Amino acid sequence: MAFTVPRDILFLCLFFHSTALSMGNWNTRDFQRREHSLVKPYQGAGVGVPQWDFLGSTMVTNSYIRLTPDRQSKAGAIWNNVQCFIQNWELHVQFKVHGSGKNLFGDGFAIWYTKHRMESGSIFGNSDPFTGLGIFLDTYSNHNGPHNHNHPYISAMINNGSLRYDHDTDGTHTQIAGCEAQFRNRDYDTYVAIRYENNKLTVSTDIENKSGWKECFSVENVKLPVGYYFGVSAATGDLADNHDVISVKFYDLDGPDADKNVPYTGLPEASTMEAPRDRIDDSKGSYLLGNMTGWKLFVIIILLIIGLGVCVMVGVMVFQKQQENSRKRFY
Ligand SMILES: *[C@@H]1O[C@H](CO)[C@@H](O)[C@H](O)[C@H]1NC(C)=O
Numbered sequence: 001m002a003f004t005v006p007r008d009i010l011f012l013c014l015f016f017h018s019t020a021l022s023m024g025n026w027n028t029r030d031f032q033r034r035e036h037s038l039v040k041p042y043q044g045a046g047v048g049v050p051q052w053d054f055l056g057s058t059m060v061t062n063s064y065i066r067l068t069p070d071r072q073s074k075a076g077a078i079w080n081n082v083q084c085f086i087q088n089w090e091l092h093v094q095f096k097v098h099g100s101g102k103n104l105f106g107d108g109f110a111i112w113y114t115k116h117r118m119e120s121g122s123i124f125g126n127s128d129p130f131t132g133l134g135i136f137l138d139t140y141s142n143h144n145g146p147h148n149h150n151h152p153y154i155s156a157m158i159n160n161g162s163l164r165y166d167h168d169t170d171g172t173h174t175q176i177a178g179c180e181a182q183f184r185n186r187d188y189d190t191y192v193a194i195r196y197e198n199n200k201l202t203v204s205t206d207i208e209n210k211s212g213w214k215e216c217f218s219v220e221n222v223k224l225p226v227g228y229y230f231g232v233s234a235a236t237g238d239l240a241d242n243h244d245v246i247s248v249k250f251y252d253l254d255g256p257d258a259d260k261n262v263p264y265t266g267l268p269e270a271s272t273m274e275a276p277r278d279r280i281d282d283s284k285g286s287y288l289l290g291n292m293t294g295w296k297l298f299v300i301i302i303l304l305i306i307g308l309g310v311c312v313m314v315g316v317m318v319f320q321k322q323q324e325n326s327r328k329r330f331y
């Protein structure tokens with residue numbers, strides 16, 4: 001006999017499923033922009049890596065891009081060669097900082113969104129001064145005497161081209177915010193996320209093998225213009241480490257109304273140097289980033305199970321009804 005579920009119920013079930021699924025999957029791929037991303041396999045058909053240029057000691061292998069080896073006085077960088085015209089974005093960098101040094105290692109690496117690219121210099125291998133945003137993952141404390149934080153340390157600096165980075169204080173006088181982060185010599189994958197949305201800069205880490213983001217800091221009133229370049233650089237000095245980049249993934253957070261936004265084109269600006277830590281709950285937006293916190297996943301799974309249950313029950317009821325009807329017709 002022909003068994004058909006009424007259309008609207010079928011539709012309801014389908015709708016339910018696609019909604020539940022999209023809550024989980026409606027993230028990454030649709031919003032990822034290839035032109036600003038760097039993922040394996042790095043080498044395209046040709047010789048170089050499409051959209052990325054290398055500087056200094058940088059070396060490409062099949063599974064990582066090594067900005068510096070674990071040797072003294074090296075500096076390397078990778079630079080995206082496509083200007084970014086997306087106002088709101090998020091960048092995920094998978095990295096690995098490791099080396100033989102137990103107590104002595106350095107200096108660290110930096111992630112950039114800057115006006116100029118492919119310039120080498122003294123800030124983790126990039127030029128000083130710079131114009132734009134620098135996120136420093138500093139493994140070595142240059143500070144003589146007590147610091148108010150330990151290393152490794154992650155901090156952010158916004159520069160309109162006039163400020164210099166002061167190594168002797170590990171940049172603390174020019175940072176807008178920072179946090180300690182033990183990301184070195186980990187046996188598992190380590191990630192940092194930089195989110196820039198509605199003039200708010202948020203840096204999060206996934207360095208504890210927990211598959212979830214933990215906020216490092218969040219700062220409001222940060223102005224970054226469109227048209228700059230992304231890059232990652234690293235340097236060693238008297239102390240060394242391997243500084244490896246495994247992937248860079250760029251996500252477009254501009255909504256469907258992006259065309260109505262007037263993109264900012266002025267100089268980089270931050271209203272505070274050291275902003276107070278902003279601890280807002282993450283209800284908004286982080287699901288976009290594959291940052292599926294435990295309870296969200298739990299709710300979605302429960303919803304899916306309930307949805308399936310309802311569909312099965314309705315199906316069985318309809319089936320029984322039809323059986324009854326056909327029996328009635330026979331007798
Ligand atoms: C650049 O930044 C410095 C320090 O934040 C500030 O004093 C200066 O006025 C800024 N220059 C411009 C042109 O905005």
Ligand SMILES: *[C@@H]1O[C@H](CO)[C@@H](O)[C@H](O)[C@H]1NC(C)=O
Pocket residue numbers: 187188209
């Ligand atoms: C990291 O987490 C994975 C999955 O939970 C586990 O299999 C692995 O052993 C962990 N690695 C370390 C070094 O803790």
Ligand SMILES: [Ca+2]
Pocket residue numbers: 107138139140141142167170
């Ligand atoms: Ca340092």
